[in-house]
Amino acid sequence: MWGDLLLKITNFAILAFILYKVLKKPLRSYLKSRHDTIKNTLDEAERAKREGERKYRAYEARLKTLDQEIEQLQQILVQEGERQKQRILKESELTAQKIKDQANLRAEQELKMAKMRLRHEFAAQAVQLAEDLLKKHFQPSDHDRLVDEYIQGVRNLK
Numbered sequence: 001m002w003g004d005l006l007l008k009i010t011n012f013a014i015l016a017f018i019l020y021k022v023l024k025k026p027l028r029s030y031l032k033s034r035h036d037t038i039k040n041t042l043d044e045a046e047r048a049k050r051e052g053e054r055k056y057r058a059y060e061a062r063l064k065t066l067d068q069e070i071e072q073l074q075q076i077l078v079q080e081g082e083r084q085k086q087r088i089l090k091e092s093e094l095t096a097q098k099i100k101d102q103a104n105l106r107a108e109q110e111l112k113m114a115k116m117r118l119r120h121e122f123a124a125q126a127v128q129l130a131e132d133l134l135k136k137h138f139q140p141s142d143h144d145r146l147v148d149e150y151i152q153g154v155r156n157l158k
Helices: 002-137 140-157
Strands: none
Touching: none
16 A cells, blocks of 8 residues: 555656656746736736826816817807897897988978978968958958059059
């Protein structure tokens, strides 16, 4: 039994030694290449992380300025809207004033026309009233007297 165990341990040690000698170089080169690959991957990951952080900071700065740009743009739009509002109000005031002026002018013209019509009506009524009064109160003797006075007035003019 001890002999068997010693034989097994010896066989195992020989197998381990042979495996070590045979696999030492390929295992070492595999582990070295694996180490280099992992190191390169970590380096690349670090570079990508730094690049990502740089882009993040750039985007963050852009976002901050973008907020300011949006605010400035909003202010510009509000100012432009206010200017447009003022311009429209001024134009509407001018238009309203023109309409008022035209309405006043038309009212004045209508008033003048109405006054003129009233004068003509009053004059026509006065002539008619005078004619009616003359027909009513005028006698043939008054007629002769007026003709004589007119002739006398014409003679005095010469």
